Amino acid sequence: MEKYKKLLKENGLKITPKRFAIISYFLKNNKYFTPYEIWKFMKKKFKKIGLPTIYRNLEQFEKIGILTRVEGEENRFYYGICKKTNKKHHHHIICTSCHKISDFEICNFGQLKKQVEEITEFDIKEHHLFLKGICQNCKKGV
């Protein structure tokens, strides 16, 4: 958790038990959740906690790279842990069965970029690669 303490500090965010609890929950589960799901969990540990606090924190955590936001079922937005908090370029993959989320650093978009720019006549500023699949546990039927 030292890493996260540092990250919060670096970004001018205060260190609070609630923030640590949220981060721990994501770290422990490696799954993506809705703000509401996080709130349900947090209410067990903190008798007083509002849903807006969850929304506010998840948004900030995404901004500083601790979490990533993915579009999951039912056009809802979910958040999942983003382990690559270093600034390295990377992408995410989710398991449609258990909602596990992982990240990986390999990317070959660079090889494609020029060609797409020629065909579309766009200057490409961002590329987002998003993968869906079945994770190892779900393959094994866990």
Next chain:
Amino acid sequence: MEKYKKLLKENGLKITPKRFAIISYFLKNNKYFTPYEIWKFMKKKFKKIGLPTIYRNLEQFEKIGILTRVEGEENRFYYGICKKTNKKHHHHIICTSCHKISDFEICNFGQLKKQVEEITEFDIKEHHLFLKGICQNCKKGV
């Protein structure tokens, strides 16, 4: 429009003036819009038209491949024309300046797939590549 007439028919959707007006609007503009924006336009041409009708049609059009849904500004969902209504694998690129949307068929994800599967231990089922950039017109300052 014959192409779209056929597509609607093939998918068991009735041919209506409103549907054609929606499709024409997307074809004419090559930009992505919110359902509300489409509604504002449609109200000029049809004195009676409800927002739910727009939502319902946009959703159906996406399902049959006429439109694609993209996440644009402010965490809203937008729809844009999807020219590649043939079933060919393709991806989309949007202009963050004028909201133009285009599609292109080249893709090199196949070369990456095995490697990502090894690293992440996922079986990859879907990949989505989504690009943002500046279109030719906006580059020229139009």
Next chain:
DNA sequence: TTTTAAATGAAAATCATTTTCATTTATAAA
């Protein structure tokens, strides 16, 4: 022309997300 299911409008409901504002708390200065 008749029949039938799909499409629609109007109104209300839903529900995720955000805002407001008074209170609490982490942090750093004194």
Next chain:
DNA sequence: TTTATAAATGAAAATGATTTTCATTTAAAA
């Protein structure tokens, strides 16, 4: 350790996108 300050928070209400309901209309097929 106090004190000062801005950030964080909870409660409640507001917002706003999207969906549902249901009676009516309409396209398409018989």
